[in-house]
Amino acid sequence: MKQSKKWIKGMVLAFMAAIFMFSGSMSWAEDGTIKLGVAGAHSGDLASYGIPSVNAAKLVVKEINANGGVLGKQVELLVEDDACKPEIATNTATKLVSQGVNVVMGHICSGATKAALGIYKDSNIICMSPSATNPALTQSGDYPNFYRTIASDDAQAKLDVDFALNVLKLNKIAVIHDKGDYGKGFAEFAKKFLEESGKAEVVLYEGITPGAVDYSAVVQKIKRSDAQAVIFGGYHPEASKIVTQMRKKRMDTIFISDDGVKDDTFIKVAGEYAQGVYASGPKDSSKNPLNIKAVNAHKEEFKSDPGAFYENAYSAVLAILNAIEKAGSTDYAAVSKALKTEWVETPIGKIKFDERGDAIGAGFSVYQVKDGKYAEVK
Amino acid sequence: MDWEYFLELLLGGLTRGSIYALIALGYTMVYGIIELINFAHGEIYMIGAFTALIVASVLNYAGMNHVAVAILAMVAAIIYSCAYGFAIEKIAYKPLRNAPRLSALISAIGMSLFLQNYVLLAQTPDFLPFPSLIPDFDFWEPYAHIISSQEIAILATTVSVMILLTVMIKFTIIGKAMRATAQDRIMAALVGVDINRVISVTFVVGSATAAIGGVLIASHVGQINFYIGFIAGIKAFVAAVLGGIGSIPGAVLGSLVLGWTESFFTGYISSDYEDVFAFLFLVLILIFRPSGILGRSETQKV
Structure with missing residues (x-):
């Protein structure tokens, strides 16, 4: 009994010594x-x-x-x-x-x-x-x-909204997001800028559940809203699912998204359905x-x-x-x-x-x- | 009332429900026989989809025609998934058959994590594009905006699987043995039913339906990764509980109810709270019918 207690004490001491040695060597490295x-x-x-x-x-x-x-x-x-x-x-x-x-x-x-x-x-x-x-x-x-x-999402949302309004001249837009910090932040700004512009109507504003089995109900809803374009805030896995399902439903709604979608994986996964999709991303330098x-x-x-x-x-x-x-x-x-x-x-x-x-x-x-x-x- | 919109949501929910049903069958059959919730079942579904992707890619590369590719990929996925289902039962559950039920449950969760990580490491953490195995039929083009050829194929396959399964359980010897085992395992063994064989067959059949579900949904959605089994598995499990776990018609009904709930709620109210509403509905049903819609209220044997 006594023997084993001593043994534990020894271990603890050795362990503490080791910690001191390590921390000592670390602070030395910091200077270097x-x-x-x-x-x-x-x-x-x-x-x-x-x-x-x-x-x-x-x-x-x-x-x-x-x-x-x-x-x-x-x-x-x-x-x-x-x-x-x-x-x-x-x-x-x-x-x-x-x-x-x-x-x-x-x-x-x-x-x-x-x-x-x-x-x-x-x-x-x-x-x-x-x-x-x-x-x-x-x-x-x-x-x-x-x-x-x-640049931050509001700069990006501003650019996408201006593009939709002034270049594509759209007036009915659906805004969809993935409920995450990034996607929802982007979507809220897009909605705000669209409403402030007075040139276009936000016909649908919805969040989707990332990773869901399919998005057919949301796609039907976009279709019923008669939106000319979807502005999507989120990442590429959900974007490719939504684009694929829209095209399979024979919808030619324009799809505009953020730099979470401006990734080659999106094109690889969505394949032929990716054609024509717009996405903003860092300036080409x-x-x-x-x-x-x-x-x-x-x-x-x-x-x-x-x-x-x-x-x-x-x-x-x-x-x-x-x-x-x-x-x-x-x-x-x-x-x-x-x-x-x-x-x-x-x-x-x-x-x-x-x-x-x-x-x-x-x-x-x-x-x-x-x-x-x-x-x-x- | 916009009837076309209603019809689209109805069919969308039906498709989603059919997929849940194919997976939920495996949960409910296994639970009915050994009272174990097989958490690794969602992973079997995912492995089925991966097998089909590999086989289909190779065959497409070899230039085979579409129908042959679809059939061969499906068959390969079923065989592979069945092998996994069989092996999982022998490795992870059989040694624990007489252990407390919690031990087997932990073993099931472990198996699920093991398979997920195995696919993550052995295959890829990335999303992969999945080829559309079912082509668009030309004659269907005028109606494709309401329901696509793929969705029709999903519905048709699900209905055929249900019919086959019902016939198997009602009219074959092994089906009779399964029902006997579900009623009373010890008594069934005493009258000469080979319990181990019945349990293995249950796992194999459940895995086969999950593999079919995996291939169909992957082909419909167009992408897979190692994580798809988890979410689909949880939803199908909920569907099985909703319908009354252990009951086969219950699993199908529960899946359809869940699919429609999600579809109509998203369509008419908001998709932001889709899952909240689906689970709220589950809680309400379980408050009023604790054993599920079609569940038998089990009296504890003394």
């Missing part, structure tokens, strides 16, 4: 490198949005490290998956904070980003997303530590020399074309590291000031950030599916 966290959907349904951001971070960091790093220190990447789920994102954020990250590039989905931001804010860590477009993230003023290299360089680097390293939000992620990493360099340290206040005052050349153009954290100089364009590819509508 700048730790950049990369968080987002790297697995699950929406991995196709997250993986390109990891690749972008790897490429930028590799190049910067080869040229001597930032402030003479090497940049270290800490990659964590949140599967685009808010409940996992809080764990992801806590893990990154406990590993001692200085700045974070991520998260990918708006819901997950919102969940993680509070944790970064409490630890004074700057977080920059390449893809979270929910307007409240910057406009609410709750997250002064948040920045993004993509394929002529920008930095962008060409970034895309070529991806092709060389990963032997494939980069996916969605790759340029935005590439730009986010460049902007963050540039701000640290200009600020002369990883201090929260100094880096924040640098982000808002220093212009930086990136693949999406020359950008800096406004008071709320939105990028000045980044924007959206409307694209249309033509022969299995998204082409920019001029």
Whole structure:
């Protein structure tokens, strides 16, 4: 009995010693490198949005490290998956904070980003997303530590509504969303802008359940509403189901959506039915020399074309590291000031950030599916 | 009253209900015989759809004609799913047959998660396009906006499966053995019914109907991924409970009621609360008829 108690005591002591040793070695490492966290959907349904951001971070960091790093220190990447789920994102954020990250590039989905931001804010860590477009993230003023290299949903909704009203000259529109942070936010703005314009009537405004077996009842409802077009807020799995079912019901209703649908997976899954679908997405900057360089680097390293939000992620990493360099340290206040005052050349153009954290100089364009590819509508 | 709209919602709900019914049959048959809720059943449906996709892609590539591809893909899906259903019962449930019922339930949930993750890792986490196995018939084109050829095929298949199943249970030896096992397992064994065989056959038949459902809905909706089985499985389970779990006509009726509830509620009120309403309806029915619409009120044996 006594013997075993002693044994336990010994174990506890050894364990505590080990913890001290580890924490000691960790703080030593902190001085040596700048730790950049990369968080987002790297697995699950929406991995196709997250993986390109990891690749972008790897490429930028590799190049910067080869040229001597930032402030003479090497940049270290800490990659964590949140599967685009808010409940996992809080764990992801806590893990990154406990590993001692200085700045974070991520998260990918708006819901997950919102969940993680509070944790970064409490630890004074700057977080920059390449893809979270929910307007409240910057406009609410709750997250002064948040920045993004993509325009917010209201900018996107405005563009889609203007396109429907002024270019397509429609006057009866159905607005559908997937009830999520991202899709519903977009749909609410679209509805608001349509009503304010006075040029078109919102004939239907509905939320659908993501992942349902089929959407035939909603499709019937769209048909009965006599809408000329559907504006959809949400992601590609639901969009492809709705478009496919509309076309199978012999409806030629125009389909306009957001950058959650401007993904090649949408075209792959919807196949021939994708033809003619409009979706807004980040402005095409394929002529920008930095962008060409970034895309070529991806092709060389990963032997494939980069996916969605790759340029935005590439730009986010460049902007963050540039701000640290200009600020002369990883201090929260100094880096924040640098982000808002220093212009930086990136693949999406020359950008800096406004008071709320939105990028000045980044924007959206409307694209249309033509022969299995998204082409920019001029 | 807009009759065409009403008709479209009616048919849409009927199609959805038929799909639920094909899956719900498996739940209700297994429950009727061994009083186990087979949570892995939705995954069998998903595996059926994946098998059909693989077979159909290969055959389409080889340039076979449409009807042959559809039939072969369906047959392959049924065989594969039956094999899975049979194996799941032998591996996960048979060793636990005399254990407390909760143990078998946990084993079922484990099996469901295992199969989902197995497909996720062995196949892909992405959504895959599913070819339309049933072509659009030219003669039907004037009515295609109300009900498509695929939906007619779904309804026709479901009705044939129901008839076959009823005939099997009412008039064949194995059907008689199944009914006997459902009534009293020990007594059936004493009079010479091979219980293990009856249970295996139940799982195989249930898996076959789930595979048929999987192929039909995937072809109708046009996409699949590893997660489709979970949602469809939950809805079908609800349908089985609604109709009275353990009862075969109950499963069909419950599925149709659920399909119509969802369809009409979405059509006339709002799709935002589609699931809320479907489950509210379930609660109301269970308050007034605790054993489901057609469920027998079981008196506990003493």
